[in-house]
Structure formats: C-alpha cells, structure tokens
C-alpha cells in the first residue's frame with residue numbers, strides 16, 4: 225500500500241516533523257488551519273514571512289517553509305514593521321502567544337494597531353504562559369489558579385479583541401480550535417485584508433492551563449471548558465454584562481478599510 | 497525607482513559645512529546609502545531623528561518614529577534582514593533598551609548601525625560611561641565593533657565606516673558619540689560622491705535549494721539572501737544549524753559562536769583603526785578615545801613645552817581593542833596614562849594589557865564635564881614627579 229502524505233507537507237520547513245508541541249496542544253491544529261487557509265487561497269508561499277516571538281505558539285513559524293524570525297519575546301510587531309515597510313509586497317504573518325502579544329509585547333501591539341500596520345496576527349490564547357510552565361497571563365480568568373497564582377488570580381482579564389478594535393485594528397475576530405471551519409475562514413479573510421488583522425484563537429493547553437486551572441490534563445475536558453464558555457456574538461448581544469462575565473464571545477468584531485502605515489516616505493502612493 | 501519619489505536633495509551633500517555633530521551623523525549615513533531609520537525621541541540624539549525624518553524620504557528611504565527603543569532596534573533588524581541599510585540613534589537611557597536587540601542582531605548576523613550619544617546625570621552631561629555596555633551589554637556570547645569619533649568630521653567619517661564594517665562583517669556596529677561632539681558645530685568636509693567608499697553586503701549567488709543561511713568559512717560571516725526571495729530562511733536567536741533550524745547540540749553551539757565571535761576577534765587587525773600622535777620619541781604615552789582626545793592633545797602640547805616627551809594613542813576603534821598595538825607601545829614607554837570620562841572603565845582594559853610591561857595611571861573624570869587640558873597636564877606632571 226502506498227504511504228499517504230499530507231498534501232500540506234510541502235509547506236513544512238525541510239519537510240521535517242514531528243513538532244515539539246505536547247500531545248493535545250492546540251498549536252498543531254492552528255498550524256494546520258493556517259496552511260489550509262494559505263493553500264485554499266493559493267498564496268505564493270515565497271512572499272509570506274512568518275514571525276514568532278518566544279513561547280509555544282511562537283514556535284509555529286519554525287515549522288513553516290517561509291522566511292521566518294523567531295526567538296525574542298514580545299518584539300514580533302517591531303520586526304514586522306521593518307520588514308513590511310521595506311518590502312510592502314510581502315505578506316507578514318505573526319504567530320503570538322497571549323503573553324507574547326499583550327504582556328511583554330503590549331506596547332508594540334497598541335501602536336501597530338493604532339497605525340494600521342498591514343500584517344496578520346494570529347494570537348493563540350491558551351489563557352496562560354504555557355512554555356514557562358503555566359503562569360498567570362493577562363488573559364487568565366479572574367480567580368484562576370496558576371503556577372504563580374496559587375490563591376487564584378486577582379487581576380481582571382484583558383479582552384484582546386476589544387482592545388484591538390479600540391486601538392484601531394481593521395479586521396478582528398475570535399474563534400477557537402474547536403471551530404475549525406470558522407477559524408480557517410477567518411484566517412483567509414485576515415490574509416486577504418489590507419491593514420492590521422487579528423484573529424484570536426482560543427486554544428487548549430492541557431499540560432499547563434488544564435492541569436493547574438482546571439485540574440484536568442484531559443484535552444477533551446479543556447476543549448469542553450472552552451466550548452462551554454464560548455458564545456456567538458449574535459447570541460451574546462441579548463445577554464447582560466453580568467451574564468457575559470467569564471464568557472468568550474466568538475465572531476467578527478470589525479472589518480473595515482483604513483489607510484495602512486507606511487512610515488515617512490515618498491516611495492509609495494497614498495492609497496485607500 | 498517609483499515615479500512618485502520627489503528627489504529634492506542629494507544623498508551626498510558635498511562641500512564644506514559648519515555643521516552640528518548630530519547632523520554630520522545623518523549626512524554620513526545618507527552618503528553611504530542608509531535607507532531605513534527608526535528612532536525614539538531622546539536628548540541629545542534628537543537632531544539625528546529630526547534631520548533623518550526630513551532627508552531620508554527625499555532620497556528614497558523610510559523613516560519611522562517608533563513607540564520605544566525596542567521598536568527602533570527590532571524594526572531596523574527586520575528591515576536589514578529584508579536587505580535594507582539601517583540605522584538607529586539614541587542616548588544612554590535608550591541604549592539600555594537596545595541591548596536585547598543587539599544580542600539578537602549579533603546572533604542572526606544582521607548588519608545594523610547604532611548611534612549612542614552618551615549622556616549622564618539623566619541629562620545632557622558629557623560622559624563616556626557606556627563604554628563597557630557597548631562591548632557586552634547584551635546577554636550571550638558575541639563581539640562588538642565600536643567606533644569613537646572625537647569631532648563632527650569624524651562623526652561623518654566614522655558613520656560611513658560603521659556602515660561598511662556592519663555590512664562586511666554582518667554585525668551590529670556602534671557609533672559611540674558623546675554630548676560634547678553631538679551638540680557642537682564644527683567644520684565638516686563632505687567629499688565628492690565618487691570618493692566615498694561603500695562596502696556592498698555579500699549576497700549569495702546560490703539558488704534557494706543550494707543555499708544555507710549560516711554556512712560560512714571560519715571566522716567569516718555567511719553570504720546573504722534577503723527575506724522575500726524564496727530562500728525561506730529562519731532567523732532565530734536559539735542556537736541554529738547552518739540551515740538555520742534550531743538545534744541543541746553542544747559542539748554545534750560552540751562552533752557557531754566560535755565563528756560569530758571569531759569573525760571579529762580574528763580580523764582585529766583589519767577592523768582596528770588608531771592614530772599615533774607624537775609617539776616616535778615618547779617616554780610616556782596617553783591612551784584616549786572620543787572627545788577626550790581633544791584636551792589630551794592640548795595637554796601633550798603643554799607637557800612637551802615642559803620637556804616631557806609624551807605622545808598619544810588615539811583609539812578610533814574602541815572595541816575590539818587593539819591589543820597588539822597597545823602591548824607594543826607599553827613595551828616602549830615608561831608609563832601609560834588612561835584618559836577617559838567615567839569612573840575608570842576602559843582604563844582597566846588598558847591595565848590588563850599594559851601592566852606586565854609598564855605602570856598605568858588613570859586620569860578619569862566623572863562629573864558630567866569633559867577634562868580641561870590643564871587637568872590632564874596637572875595629573876601627568878604630578879604622576880611623573
């Protein structure tokens with residue numbers, strides 16, 4: 225019998241697998257969702273640059289057969305700006321953990337969205353700092369137990385999508401690993417969007433978040449927890465703020481046109 | 497080039513000017529082909545960003561004022577890996593923030609130029625206090641190239657040199673400026689365009705299938721393939737193989753960093769530049785760098801009038817340190833005076849090299865004010881009597 229090879233394998237750096245993600249981790253799924261979107265759109269892989277900072281999520285680009293930058297925590301959008309302004313013809317995609325993007329990288333996030341830098345950010349929200357062993361993150365829910373909040377977190381949770389919309393991002397949506405069809409569709413939209421696009425993907429981390437916050441390392445249980453707390457934007461509209469507490473609203477929050485950031489230069493035409 | 501480009505000015509402003517030191521940096525950068533600059537406001541480096549924001553777009557480049565110095569350093573690295581000739585400028589407090597990026601640029605061998613206009617007391621006071629930070633401010637193993645101008649003219653000349661060294665060795669190069677010279681107006685001669693030497697980064701002629709981004713000869717940088725041309729390079733801070741992929745092999749790690757540091761260490765004689773002043777008949781010698789060279793030269797004149805046979809080694813390249821030359825001088829004089837504007841940092845490095853051969857006296861000042869010639873002269877006299 226002939227061995228079947230995944231048709232997406234051609235997008236993997238040197239064809240080399242397996243990846244280093246834990247069993248049950250959502251990062252592998254997200255990698256595959258991204259490749260499905262790219263494949264579906266028939267994008268020129270040579271013209272895609274993928275960037276990861278530091279973290280589990282940040283390792284996605286090291287498996288992709290693109291030009292990639294990796295290995296410094298939180299600076300993805302600064303790198304991206306330099307590349308994008310110098311080579312506007314390239315598509316820049318960032319894979320960022322919640323910690324990478326809005327904790328250490330929060331300032332860059334605020335300003336890249338404000339400027340409407342033409343990049344796509346795929347933020348994997350696993351509700352914790354996974355790679356360092358399950359510490360509290362800006363996305364961790366109030367009262368959650370993590371490795372650095374043994375008595376429960378007493379900090380409010382950051383709604384990254386809301387923040388992005390307020391700051392000036394022009395495409396923002398939130399989905400989860402449990403919703404592949406919607407997630408792939410959203411990634412496709414983001415990749416075709418000119419301007420700052422953010423897709424937040426709620427993702428299961430059974431190894432750390434599951435074990436410490438949910439007291440289970442069962443992937444399915446963690447997925448169910450995410451799924452039970454998720455609610456579609458259309459349904460959420462009918463609920464009060466109190467009812468939406470600790471719920472994750474899924475859907476598209478903004479999709480509009482606005483001039484993109486070019487730096488100070490006479491090289492490019494003022495467009496849109 | 498784009499038809500919308502309004503060529504309002506030249507890259508090379510040939511002629512003789514009465515020019516601010518910070519502006520001389522900009523003119524040098526433009527003359528050598530800088531086309532991407534990012535900065536964040538800080539005194540006394542502001543004039544660099546300000547003039548860049550006006551001049552760079554006019555010659556087809558891109559200027560960005562970012563949200564902080566981390567943005568500055570990483571955005572220039574991003575542009576550099578895409579093929580741009582890049583620079584950022586800051587002052588000491590901002591230079592702190594750039595260390596991490598300098599470490600990354602060293603590890604992935606991204607050419608870039610960083611200007612640090614040193615300041616102290618949290619304001620525009622004169623200092624050379626960042627001299628050690630310029631060498632090893634970032635974590636991890638690496639070697640720095642640092643140039644120390646002492647005049648506005650040298651700010652122009654050494655900025656050009658900095659770009660050329662950065663492009664040749666694929667390493668960050670730091671222009672160690674100081675409040676004293678950055679905010680001073682002086683005569684600057686900008687030569688004709690044709691006479692400006694420009695080193696072009698070595699691009700690979702290999703195909704993406706053949707090319708390995710970190711394969712290089714011993715003590716040499718690899719050939720370059722820019723982002724966006726199908727070479728699918730991975731630039732990671734993690735220890736990487738010749739093909740760029742992350743690895744964990746201890747011997748491989750050692751070998752990579754032997755090359756990255758070796759390309760500077762083993763090419764010292766090519767990189768290091770100095771000026772010898774009155775050393776032919778000298779019994780004692782000053783070693784100085786940056787703006788301290790100026791009062792030191794005047795002090796030499798005073799001392800020579802008293803019959804003291806004194807000379808000076810002026811360091812243009814502060815890092816790597818020109819060890820062999822300093823050793824030779826130490827063998828031939830009875831005493832070395834290490835002159836600098838801080839608590840005595842580089843002086844220790846000079847001691848390390850000279851002490852087996854001759855004593856070293858520190859003439860240091862950390863008040864936020866440059867030495868006067870009288871202070872240096874007096875210190876020399878006292879020491880020799």
Ligand SMILES: Cc1ncc(C[n+]2csc(CCOP(=O)(O)OP(=O)(O)O)c2C)c(N)n1
Nearest residue numbers: 278279280281297321322323324353354355
């Ligand atoms: C400057 C710096 N600070 C801290 C770290 C340690 N560190 C590694 S990964 C990480 C956080 C990862 O969390 P997140 O970005 O959410 O990614 P995840 O692993 O959860 O996907 C931290 C703090 C680092 N590598 N660099």
Ligand SMILES: [Mg+2]
Nearest residue numbers: 321322352354
């Ligand atoms: Mg995380």
